[in-house]
Amino acid sequence: MVPPSPTLSHHALLPLEKLSNVPLSFNIFPHNIKQKKLINFCAMLKAFGCCYREKVGGNTKAIEYSTNSTKKKESLATLKKNGSTDIDYDFLAPSVHHLQTALLEYMREEGFDEDATVYDIENLSSKNPGIIRKKGMNSICPIDGKKGAAYVQCLDGDDNVGLATHMLSYTWGYKIGDIVQTLVAFCKVKELDPKRTYVWICSLCNNQHRVVDKGSVSFEDFHSIFNKRVRGIGQIIAMMAPWNNPAYLKRVWCVFEMFEAYSDSACTVEIAMPPKEKESLIKAITAQNSQDGKKGIDELFKTLAQTKVESSNASRKADKVNILRLVEEGPGCNKLNLEVNHLMRVWVRETVMEAVKESEASLLDVNGKEKAGKRREIAVFIAYVASYISASGDHTEALRLHQKALDLYENAPDDIYEEELARTYNNLGTEFESLGRYEAGLEQHLKCLAIFEEIFGTEHENTSTSYFNVGAVKRQLGDLEGALEMYQKSIAIDEKVKGKNHIDTALGYSYVGRIYMQKEDFDGALEMFEKSLRIRKFCRGDNHPDVAIGLGDVGLIYHMKKDYDKAIENHKRGLDISASLLGNNHPDTGSCYQNLGGAFYEQGNLDAALDMCKKAKEAYVASFGSDHPKSEQAQGWLDIVEGAIEDKITMG
Numbered sequence: 001m002v003p004p005s006p007t008l009s010h011h012a013l014l015p016l017e018k019l020s021n022v023p024l025s026f027n028i029f030p031h032n033i034k035q036k037k038l039i040n041f042c043a044m045l046k047a048f049g050c051c052y053r054e055k056v057g058g059n060t061k062a063i064e065y066s067t068n069s070t071k072k073k074e075s076l077a078t079l080k081k082n083g084s085t086d087i088d089y090d091f092l093a094p095s096v097h098h099l100q101t102a103l104l105e106y107m108r109e110e111g112f113d114e115d116a117t118v119y120d121i122e123n124l125s126s127k128n129p130g131i132i133r134k135k136g137m138n139s140i141c142p143i144d145g146k147k148g149a150a151y152v153q154c155l156d157g158d159d160n161v162g163l164a165t166h167m168l169s170y171t172w173g174y175k176i177g178d179i180v181q182t183l184v185a186f187c188k189v190k191e192l193d194p195k196r197t198y199v200w201i202c203s204l205c206n207n208q209h210r211v212v213d214k215g216s217v218s219f220e221d222f223h224s225i226f227n228k229r230v231r232g233i234g235q236i237i238a239m240m241a242p243w244n245n246p247a248y249l250k251r252v253w254c255v256f257e258m259f260e261a262y263s264d265s266a267c268t269v270e271i272a273m274p275p276k277e278k279e280s281l282i283k284a285i286t287a288q289n290s291q292d293g294k295k296g297i298d299e300l301f302k303t304l305a306q307t308k309v310e311s312s313n314a315s316r317k318a319d320k321v322n323i324l325r326l327v328e329e330g331p332g333c334n335k336l337n338l339e340v341n342h343l344m345r346v347w348v349r350e351t352v353m354e355a356v357k358e359s360e361a362s363l364l365d366v367n368g369k370e371k372a373g374k375r376r377e378i379a380v381f382i383a384y385v386a387s388y389i390s391a392s393g394d395h396t397e398a399l400r401l402h403q404k405a406l407d408l409y410e411n412a413p414d415d416i417y418e419e420e421l422a423r424t425y426n427n428l429g430t431e432f433e434s435l436g437r438y439e440a441g442l443e444q445h446l447k448c449l450a451i452f453e454e455i456f457g458t459e460h461e462n463t464s465t466s467y468f469n470v471g472a473v474k475r476q477l478g479d480l481e482g483a484l485e486m487y488q489k490s491i492a493i494d495e496k497v498k499g500k501n502h503i504d505t506a507l508g509y510s511y512v513g514r515i516y517m518q519k520e521d522f523d524g525a526l527e528m529f530e531k532s533l534r535i536r537k538f539c540r541g542d543n544h545p546d547v548a549i550g551l552g553d554v555g556l557i558y559h560m561k562k563d564y565d566k567a568i569e570n571h572k573r574g575l576d577i578s579a580s581l582l583g584n585n586h587p588d589t590g591s592c593y594q595n596l597g598g599a600f601y602e603q604g605n606l607d608a609a610l611d612m613c614k615k616a617k618e619a620y621v622a623s624f625g626s627d628h629p630k631s632e633q634a635q636g637w638l639d640i641v642e643g644a645i646e647d648k649i650t651m652g
Helices: 035-039 076-081 096-109 131-135 176-190 208-214 219-233 252-263 275-285 298-305 317-329 333-361 374-391 395-410 418-434 438-456 461-476 480-497 503-518 522-540 545-560 564-582 587-603 606-624 629-650
Strands: 052-054 060-062 092-094 161-163 166-169 235-239 268-272
Touching: 092 096, 096 131, 096 176, 131 208, 166 219, 166 252, 176 235, 176 268, 176 275, 219 235, 219 252, 219 317, 235 252, 252 268, 252 317, 252 333, 268 333, 275 298, 275 333, 275 374, 298 333, 298 564, 298 606, 317 333, 333 374, 333 395, 333 606, 374 395, 374 418, 395 418, 418 438, 418 461, 438 461, 461 480, 461 503, 480 503, 503 522, 503 545, 522 545, 545 564, 545 587, 564 587, 587 606, 587 629, 606 629
Parallel strands: 166 235, 235 268
Antiparallel strands: 052 060, 092 161
16 A cells, blocks of 8 residues: 555745645555554554553553642641641742742842852852851751751741642752742742742752751762652642753753652642743744744754653762662653653643733733734734644644634734635645545635635745645545646746745655655656655755655655665665754654664564664654554554564464
8 A cells, every 4th residue: 555645734824835844654554464453553552651651450541730739738837836746847848929039139139140040059069158058057957956957947937938839840050030930930820829839949948058068968868858859749840941952851860850750640740931931932833934944843843852861960970870770660761751751742732822822812902902913913823833733733723723813814804814814724724634624625725726826826836835735635535636737736836936956846746756656656756756855955965854854755665666675775864864863753753763664574574673663653752642643653553563573473
């Protein structure tokens, strides 16, 4: 069988784009596959994964993260007033309100601004106390009765201090201002009272006098301290900043805190970031294509691909060795990486959806009048968010967001959005197609094409894009001749307007090649793919993700021709490029692994096929989660290869 077209992701509104230049994900059924294995081709393995846990009885369910504690805690002031001896001073924590007010004021009095890091205000390698130790220098520690108390032990009043409701997992390299802003924003989003949200922060809550006195705290002692806090508090806020290169993941003790929380099903973990990181993320998601063809959202997938807790560091090498040993003896580094990525995706989705609400609320001014130019701005922003949601695999939600954009245009008080309407029809069409609703998709694309032909004529690049996307849906409907006609119209315009050596022209040749492949004209397909590859190299150079995609196309044709050696050769070249530029867990790299796995399978090299298919699944799950169609497809290939290995063993 021939591979289907890759999933379409809608174009960003500015500029109008063609079908996404994504790798042709390997989905060729093996020539000798048995029917019983076809039934399980897309089966999900939900017993384990980054966001699923196995319950007693074998049932599986997604982990639900919640910040609502079911344990009712009396206030510290009440406990003291009642003369309670049950106060656990190990769990004293400052309130977010205190951090936002008194701590920042104290820092200013001591000559520090909000850009100071924890290391700046407290250097434990110096005998001269920083402002954290200075705070409790003359106070008696209520735990050991000795002079020198923790910062938090010097606070008083329920508005300032209480028994911890949350624990902050962070690095001392973060700026104090960023830490405070992160926690203030967290309270706002979760609708928590900053005066009653007490966050355990190691620098303020551990007695740093004792840390300095001991000179060196053993791994076992730190292990005991952090284990007690993580599991005792149960609600962990993991602060990761910047979002595209988290310093958090470079500190092995942060990895340990994440590991402890992950290992205890009673613990919940949520990612939080400073407000400026939200702005940076939104900017990346709404970025138009750069000159090298990259989208802003690619940065997110590249970040996820590079999550690697085993690369974290510690000031003492032995600590890293001990922590990573514990992780490997537990879930393993890979599963912890997947859990971090899952939490990152949750944060991104919550962030962008909250931004959509804020954007919609900004349409009217305080007097209830529509702001000039705001309607289009909001609709464009919603379309960009929908593009991210679509790339994440939730096409139903992406469709809903595009419908919001359409409603904004259709309900405009004046008819000035004809071109924007056409673009939105195109967006809706690609989402319908991704959902398998091809007739509905074709209807939307034809509506877009009619408007573009009227506005721009039949030789404009926007009309070329519309021809291209109509062809894509016709191909899915099995109308290969109709699809070929549309592709050829698009190519003719691109050759005339952009030139024969333009990357968009190369993309057109690729999709003509895919038509030929479906028609089993493998020689014609190979000619188109090689032509496209030459242009990709001309435009991008030999070492670019677009070139890796072109090599994958060529490899698949050789696969269809049953020349598996040449298929493997091209897929390996593509893999080398993709892995080096994007990382092993990028979805494009996942396609390279999957293509190689299929070729190795047909060649009879089942061990190599199994290795590649496992890596493909890891890459897709790392970027998209285990529920994404690509992850399910990769699991299907794993089932096939593992079944073939079992059959081989059985047959002796």
